[in-house]
Amino acid sequence: MRIEEHPVIDFTRKRGKKVTIYFEGKPIEAYEGEPIAEALHAAGIRVLNFTPNGRPRGLFCAIGKCSSCLMKVNGIPNVRTCITLVEDGMKIERQHGLEPLPKDYKPPKWKDAEKIEADVIIIGGGPAGLMAAIKASEHGAKVALLDENPILGGQLVKQTHKFFGKREQFAGVRGVKIAEIIAEEAKKKGVDIHLETSAIGIFPNGEGKLVTAVKKNKKLVEFYGKAVIVATGAMEKMIPFENNDLPGVYGAGAIQTLMNTYGIQPGKRVLIVGAGNVGVILAYQLLQAGVEVVAVVEAMPKVGAYFVHAAKIRRLGIPIYTKHTILRAEGKEKVERAVVAQLDDNWKPIPGTEKTYDVDIVALAVGLRPSIELLHQAGAQAIYVRELSGYVVRHDDRMETTIKGIFVAGDSSGIEEATTAMLEGKLAGIAAALFVGKADVKNAMEEMEKVRKDLDEFRSGPFGQRTRIGEKKVMIK
């Protein structure tokens, strides 16, 4: 099912050329520019693979982070179909557990790797990475940027709502539009952009750094630079409940990817778990896409989102049940029902309060955790900071980690929001240009001071308190 009419996005204009892919031998119509798993979902196929003990699995994150969507593509197993684009004639099969590579398959060799050189290598093309690229370029550095997704903009590309902050920080502008503006700006600045390219390691290389990567699942690439900025974002959390792996239990972001990036109807009736910003904004976006939301349940006694976002869905008739949680999802091979219950003051479900909803989607909006895998592999010192939602790496006031020349920005340095990700990106970009000896010292120092002031100002209210506490814990003096 595809979305033909939408109040914010014109999908008919966005869609590419029609192609045919083959799922288990059956032809399926898809559009160029959309990933495999998304195209399958549009055709009503939700089960993408089976675990070794036979449980069906479907999408979960839809941004290449969780491996819940691995399938066999043209005979090659373990392909992340949520970020691999369709090609005409592609053969797609469900995978059963881990399957071996075909015997005659010849993996690419590092000696044949493409070599890219720049002053600053940026991993991640979301708000933080793009802003870092813009600023590092502005301050004289040659920048190469890689991102494993097929589109620039990170999670902004699926945000139809308008952002907070000040107007100079894009307040009042929709996320989808912000993504377009900063991606365009980065291109104009001459940033060398590599999409569908996954970084798989960061290594010291003499005085500089080497980032190894895989392009389009088949080509090896080596990025040589003097500094690296890691802006790899975050990944959605999962909570334990019965059948939480049933296809149709999707991360909130996956649903946004389906409907707002690719114009695919995620389902007919949705239960949302979590009334933080992601949960209530998702509810509003589902209404905009013409999908029914039966309720938003929240285990906490209060809505965690900015109130105004919650008010938007309440006045359009979506109930929010605080002190409620999901007990289980039900259905054969896909979600058909969800059972929720009220919680007592000790977070225990109250017997007799169970309620069953007929839904085909359960959306989990239960928080994010920073994606620090590459930083961890590179040896940066990481600590657990509850206020920043997980393990994060320590950094100084220029966003430099405990490893000289490796910087961090955005959600990978602690969960916050796009506005602060862009500010942190600016800081890291300028600092990296300074580190590689390209920036004018006085200019760079002055601009970094202004960005720090903007960050402090944004975080100065009650909603910034968690970040303020968290930042104190990670900051290297």
Add this chain to the structure above:
Amino acid sequence: MNDEYLSRGYLTIDEIKEITELPSEERLKKKPVAVPECPQEIPCTPCSEICPVGAISMPTPNDRPIVDYDKCIGCSLCVQICPGLAFFMIHYRGEKARITMPHELLPVPKRGDEVILLNRKGEEIGTGKVVLVIPRDKSVGDTPVLTVEVPIELAWEARAVRVKEARE
């Protein structure tokens, strides 16, 4: 104000009065006036930045917007730009009131259409008539804005509309 409203997800009119003084009846009769329903200290400033007459005070970005009703000219720019869709305009006209509100759903009703009025908790409370539509491409905030004429007793209740022939 206690934060009980956060367990509900909507404000009552008494809670709104606690966060911001409402315009006088005399002012409401004069011309449209902007009233924010923005109870939290959040880092957000577009309303005060866009106001052409400096009627919205916000000493720091995390302060709540406070409207000087005498200065407000009823231009609706704050309704158009507010990222939280939390600004409304009210205008009393005899037995009727006109409410100006954001509307980001399809279909966008046309001038003259009768629409179902929804209160802050999404309950249907009556009908109103659309008297003005600012379409998305004319709105500075990319958000369509409707002015809906309602019975005056619903002036402080109706905060959204459902278009009658809504697609199913």
